[in-house]
Amino acid sequence: MGNQIYYFCLTRFRSVTFDPTRPDPPFTTPPLLNYLKNRFTAVVEAFNTSSLREIISYSLKFIEEMAQSAKPISSPVPDAWYPTLAVFMLAIGLVVTASFFIYEATAPRKYRSLAKELVTGTVASVFLGFGSLFLLLASGVYV
Template sequence: MAPKPVTSPVPVQWYPALSALLLVGGLFFTAFFFIYEATSSTRNRSLAKEVVIAAVASTFLGFGSLFLLLATGVYV
């Protein structure tokens, strides 16, 4: 039995749209994080909320960067 070639679970045509969508989402959550930090007082801040927002922003920006590299032909 011949081995099957490795293929992407996401169609290659979706890479540019996915990178734009994920990067915009990541920038939105990053901006939300900075606004939250600048406008809330020290007593009203929640560490759990900060960690969740930062993790979501980081995940979106990471996958957005990955799909941007894939869309431009840099296969990582």
């Protein structure tokens, strides 16, 4: 097995790094060939040791135990409530948005309050956002 890996890697390196202009390609020098052979042999021998097998089997057992103890993810809101929540939250969001537009159109520029505009816009945005979320969930698009 070690010789097969060694020769496979050697042929791959030689095809990638072969330079025809050099008289001696870099991976054919004897010291480097011996070094590569020793490194690949050491890797293969390390993989065949029993301690590595024990570590792998322990890791697989641990992953298996975690998979068995996992709990399914469920929604905090029952699925039957999605359409109702969507309708009510969108309705509240649209009413608050309408009141925001009415306030902007009717209040004189001198008497407008930035705090009131920010609060009204934030409340409308939150209700319209959650209403859209529940509308998507009710229609079967799980986001």
